[in-house]
Structures are given as C-alpha cells and as structure tokens.
Amino acid sequence: MRFFIFLQHLKFSDIHGHTELKNNLVSVIRQGRIPHAQMIISREGNAALPMALAYAQYTSCLDQQENDSCGKCSSCVKYEHLVHPDLHLSFPIFGSTETCDDFIQDFRTAFLANPMLTLNDWLKSIDGENKRPNINIRECRNIIKKLSLRPYESDFKVLVMWLPEYLGKEGNVLLKLLEEPSQNTLFLLVTENQDQILTTIISRTQFIKIPVYTYEEIDDYLSIHQLANADISRNVALMAEGDLSKAIRLAGEMENTQFEGFRLWLLDCYSGNIGKIISEIDQYADKGKEGLKMFLLYGIQMVRSALLIQHQSLENKLTANEIEFVTKLSKLIHLDNTQEIYQALNQAIFEIDRNGSTKLILINLSLKLKYSLRPKGQLKTA
Numbered sequence: 001m002r003f004f005i006f007l008q009h010l011k012f013s014d015i016h017g018h019t020e021l022k023n024n025l026v027s028v029i030r031q032g033r034i035p036h037a038q039m040i041i042s043r044e045g046n047a048a049l050p051m052a053l054a055y056a057q058y059t060s061c062l063d064q065q066e067n068d069s070c071g072k073c074s075s076c077v078k079y080e081h082l083v084h085p086d087l088h089l090s091f092p093i094f095g096s097t098e099t100c101d102d103f104i105q106d107f108r109t110a111f112l113a114n115p116m117l118t119l120n121d122w123l124k125s126i127d128g129e130n131k132r133p134n135i136n137i138r139e140c141r142n143i144i145k146k147l148s149l150r151p152y153e154s155d156f157k158v159l160v161m162w163l164p165e166y167l168g169k170e171g172n173v174l175l176k177l178l179e180e181p182s183q184n185t186l187f188l189l190v191t192e193n194q195d196q197i198l199t200t201i202i203s204r205t206q207f208i209k210i211p212v213y214t215y216e217e218i219d220d221y222l223s224i225h226q227l228a229n230a231d232i233s234r235n236v237a238l239m240a241e242g243d244l245s246k247a248i249r250l251a252g253e254m255e256n257t258q259f260e261g262f263r264l265w266l267l268d269c270y271s272g273n274i275g276k277i278i279s280e281i282d283q284y285a286d287k288g289k290e291g292l293k294m295f296l297l298y299g300i301q302m303v304r305s306a307l308l309i310q311h312q313s314l315e316n317k318l319t320a321n322e323i324e325f326v327t328k329l330s331k332l333i334h335l336d337n338t339q340e341i342y343q344a345l346n347q348a349i350f351e352i353d354r355n356g357s358t359k360l361i362l363i364n365l366s367l368k369l370k371y372s373l374r375p376k377g378q379l380k381t382a
C-alpha cells in the first residue's frame with residue numbers, strides 16, 4: 001500500500017479538493033491584486049504547502065492558463081523540481097549555525113516524495129526527531145540577503161516559509177522586509193498554529209484560510225487513488241477528521257474495517273464480560289501500539305456517531321451495519337455519560353502514546369466503559 005501520492009506537477013489541479021479556494025486565488029492573481037505578504041492558515045494534512053507552491057508557480061508561469069499554470073514552460077518545470085532561482089524556501093531546521101540552504105536538497109527530496117509532508121515526517125527525514133526545530137537568526141539574515149536581489153527570471157521573487165511559528169524572536173528582523181518589501185517580492189507564510197506566531201508578523205500579513213477537507217473529499221481521494229476499499233475508505237474518512245495526510249496514513253495501515261472487532265469488544269464491555277476481554281487480551285495487544293490507537297480512534301467516531309444519529313441521518317457516512325450498531329448504541333450514549341466515555345477513550349490513546357502497557361490500558365478502559373455505558377438514568381457507580 002502506498003502511503004502518499006506523487007504529484008505530477010505543482011499545479012492547482014494536482015491538489016485534491018479546495019476548488020472554491022483555488023478559483024479565488026487564481027482570480028486574485030489574474031486581476032493583478034496580489035498582496036505582498038500572505039499568511040496561509042491551515043491545519044496539518046490539508047495540502048497548505050502544495051497550495052502555496054501552486055500559487056507561486058502560477059504567478060511565475062510563462063503561459064498562464066485561465067485556471068492554472070501550464071505545467072510545461074521553463075518556469076513550471078523548474079518549480080516542479082523546486083529549483084526555480086526566484087523561489088526561496090524556508091522551513092524549520094535544527095541547530096543555530098546552519099541555514100535552510102544547507103538542508104535544501106533534503107527538503108526537495110522529502111517534499112517531492114510526499115507533498116503532504118508533516119513536520120514530523122520532515123524532521124524524521126533529517127534525523128531531527130528529538131531535536132528542537134526552529135527557523136534561526138542566520139536563516140532570517142539569509143532571507144534578507146536573498147530577497148534584496150532582483151528577480152532572476154520571473155516578475156516576482158517568492159519566499160515560501162513553511163511553519164513560521166518556529167521563528168523565535170529573531171523573526172523580528174524580518175519585519176522591515178515584510179513592511180516595506182523591495183518591489184516584486186512575495187511572502188507566502190504557511191502556518192498550522194497561527195496563535196504561536198509573533199504578533200508583529202501576523203499583523204503585517206493578509207490571511208488565506210484553507211478549510212479542512214470534508215468527509216466526502218477524503219473518501220473521494222482514497223477511492224480515486226485506490227488506497228482503500230469502500231468500507232475501509234468510509235471508516236478512514238470518518239477517523240481522519242479532515243486531515244488528508246492522516247487519512248492516507250490510516251488507509252495504509254488499516255487492513256480490515258474496525259467495525260466487527262469494535263462492536264464485539266464494546267458489547268463485552270457493556271455486558272460486563274471483562275473475564276472474556278482478559279482471556280482475549282493478547283488478540284488486542286497483537287494489534288500493536290498504532291493498531292490499538294486506530295481501534296480506539298474508530299471507537300471515538302462510533303460514539304460521536306451514536307450521538308449525532310439522534311439528530312441527523314448518517315447514511316452517507318456509515319455502512320448499513322454501522323448504522324444499525326450506532327442506532328442501538330445511541331440508547332446508551334447521552335449527555336450524562338458522553339464526556340466520561342470520550343475522556344476514557346482519549347486517555348487510553350494518550351497512555352498508549354506514552355508507551356504504557358497496552359493490555360493494562362485496555363482492561364482499565366473496558367472496566368470504565370462497563371460502568372459508563374448505561375441508558376440515561378441508569379448509571380451505575382463503580
């Protein structure tokens with residue numbers, strides 16, 4: 001199973017979904033109303049970096065089409081390999097003596113192999129998993145130096161900064177540049193944590209918000225690229241909560257739908273069949289850390305669905321068996337116990353992440369659910 005999809009080009013049409021946003025961006029560029037500093041705000045897994053690059057590529061394309069770059073001109077071809085001389089890339093690295101130029105080849109390789117790259121993927125690829133990522137002062141000075149040059153080939157010099165939240169106070173040296181940029185300079189800052197960015201920088205940019213992917217967009221993506229069969233695709237779309245890179249990863253890891261396993265386990269919890277759960281505990285532990293997390297993540301979605309189904313139809317999101325199950329489950333899930341059930345499931349995921357014993361965590365959780373899963377007015381105490 002592939003974990004990600006290679007982009008053919010860095011065109012808008014290569015980015016899944018987000019149609020309305022792409023149309024808006026194209027029209028702003030075509031009308032020549034390009035703001036010089038923009039903050040692209042998005043959650044992880046939402047194709048924000050490919051969007052920034054497609055935007056930059058379009059501004060530079062020598063044969064702009066009505067809705068997209070041509071993908072063939074010399075500018076597009078250079079963009080496609082992230083080697084255009086007027087494109088400057090900045091991203092979190094570690095240490096204080098290097099600049100992004102020292103990592104640029106690694107970054108090109110990592111991004112082109114996986115355009116849905118997360119910070120974690122990136123750090124892993126440069127053996128920096130346990131190091132503190134940052135965009136350091138040397139990098140800021142390097143940016144100032146690079147952007148003071150005239151564009152080589154295009155009308156614009158473009159700085160795409162991925163995750164400006166990793167700029168420390170040093171980032172303030174960029175303020176003058178953001179405020180009074182030399183002519184034909186574009187700043188595209190791509191953030192996943194707007195709250196952590198220096199306010200001095202935020203206030204000098206215009207915002208582009210990328211909406212999270214919808215359930216349908218994720219389901220479509222998985223089926224178009226044949227990453228999962230229809231049932232798994234629906235499960236994954238539900239569990240990914242709008243994060244496409246998470247959906248791609250889950251689809252790669254999930255061999256079977258979680259439905260039957262989860263239904264039987266929850267039934268055992270409800271019936272207080274803890275002895276049976278303990279006797280079968282190896283079967284759960286065999287799922288491994290990631291597998292068990294996925295099982296519980298699916299559980300959270302089923303609990304959520306059991307609440308939702310009391311108010312809306314979920315027929316386009318769940319299979320017939322799931323509908324039947326969550327309809328029954330909805331009799332046991334209500335405002336008096338929802339919070340503690342969520343908390344118990346989330347706490348278990350948290351503890352698994354902290355490398356607790358999966359067997360003990362699952363037995364504990366089963367016991368908690370035994371008491372929590374009750375019709376309204378019939379909650380037992382432990």
Ligand SMILES: [Zn+2]
Nearest residue numbers: 061070073076
């Ligand atoms: Zn072109």
